[in-house]
Amino acid sequence: MMEAKRIASLFLLLLIGVQMRGSNALSMNYYGMSCPFVEMIVRNVVNQALQKDPTLAAGLLRLHFHDCFVQGCDASILLDATDGTSEKDSPANGSVRGYEVIDQIKQLLEARCPGTVSCADVVALAARDAVFWAGGPYYGIMTGRRDGTRSRIEDTRALPPPTLNTTDLMKVFVDQRGFTVAQLVALSGGHTIGSARCQSLKNRLDNADPTAEPNFLQALSRTCSAGDSTTVPFDRTSTTFDNLYFRALQQAQGVLTSDQTLFNSPETKMFVNFYAMNQAMFFYNFQQGMLKMGQLDLKEGNQGEIRLNCRKVN
Numbered sequence: 001m002m003e004a005k006r007i008a009s010l011f012l013l014l015l016i017g018v019q020m021r022g023s024n025a026l027s028m029n030y031y032g033m034s035c036p037f038v039e040m041i042v043r044n045v046v047n048q049a050l051q052k053d054p055t056l057a058a059g060l061l062r063l064h065f066h067d068c069f070v071q072g073c074d075a076s077i078l079l080d081a082t083d084g085t086s087e088k089d090s091p092a093n094g095s096v097r098g099y100e101v102i103d104q105i106k107q108l109l110e111a112r113c114p115g116t117v118s119c120a121d122v123v124a125l126a127a128r129d130a131v132f133w134a135g136g137p138y139y140g141i142m143t144g145r146r147d148g149t150r151s152r153i154e155d156t157r158a159l160p161p162p163t164l165n166t167t168d169l170m171k172v173f174v175d176q177r178g179f180t181v182a183q184l185v186a187l188s189g190g191h192t193i194g195s196a197r198c199q200s201l202k203n204r205l206d207n208a209d210p211t212a213e214p215n216f217l218q219a220l221s222r223t224c225s226a227g228d229s230t231t232v233p234f235d236r237t238s239t240t241f242d243n244l245y246f247r248a249l250q251q252a253q254g255v256l257t258s259d260q261t262l263f264n265s266p267e268t269k270m271f272v273n274f275y276a277m278n279q280a281m282f283f284y285n286f287q288q289g290m291l292k293m294g295q296l297d298l299k300e301g302n303q304g305e306i307r308l309n310c311r312k313v314n
Contacts, residue, residue, distance in 0.1 A: 072297025
């Protein structure tokens with residue numbers, strides 16, 4: 001059943017991908033001749049990791065998002081600091097997980113196809129496979145990205161903080177990066193898996209946010225009394241990719257300000273209601289948003305490289 005779902009979704013995205021082929025030198029079968037087993041290797045490692053720890057699905061998805069929103073999809077988030085601090089040292093990336101999974105995939109790929117597959121492509125493929133493993137859509141990934149050579153903690157200021165309202169979210173996603181409002185809301189729905197650290201919702205708790213359902217807010221306060229590093233699931237099925245996140249927003253039970261604002265603002269509320277009612281449409285717009293996100297600010301030519309070790313430049 002799951003395999004049939006994957007094939008059907010891939011077929012749909014392949015049709016869409018044909019129109020996008022060649023954009024920024026990416027293609028749907030970039031490694032077809034040079035490393036034909038790349039997707040199988042990525043999928044196997046991801047599946048094995050998630051069988052041991054299902055919560056890693058959210059970590060791998062967040063890893064891709066946090067990579068692409070800082071200087072584009074170039075695996076800069078994977079680089080260890082060599083002088084000073086790197087992106088992964090930023091508090092904004094404190095909840096990102098899955099680095100070891102990427103390392104394992106890269107080691108296997110280097111053994112099979114040395115110097116061929118970029119770390120940026122590995123991150124994108126791993127995020128897709130994590131979403132599918134958790135029950136979400138399977139979407140085609142165009143590959144051919146190159147890895148960046150810069151990673152600075154100050155660059156993570158580009159990541160949207162959890163305190164943004166809808167107006168600010170639309171500036172970041174729609175005005176600055178060209179997403180549609182439907183894609184903005186769908187990508188926010190990525191929070192259907194995973195959890196937030198209490199540090200990220202202190203503003204709601206300290207100010208007794210009136211947009212939150214009172215009993216829910218009290219429950220958050222009790223949980224977060226254990227400390228800022230305590231985690232709170234985004235919805236009650238935090239390891240399953242579904243549309244319950246949007247139903248939670250309808251009940252004023254969004255965890256972050258940037259979550260609940262989507263239901264409280266007329267520009268985005270209609271999409272929250274639509275996705276809460278129609279999971280298939282949520283999945284479709286999510287995969288469209290992921291395709292667009294995966295092409296943000298790509299490195300070309302000598303702007304990037306194919307790292308041999310994802311944690312350091314060649």
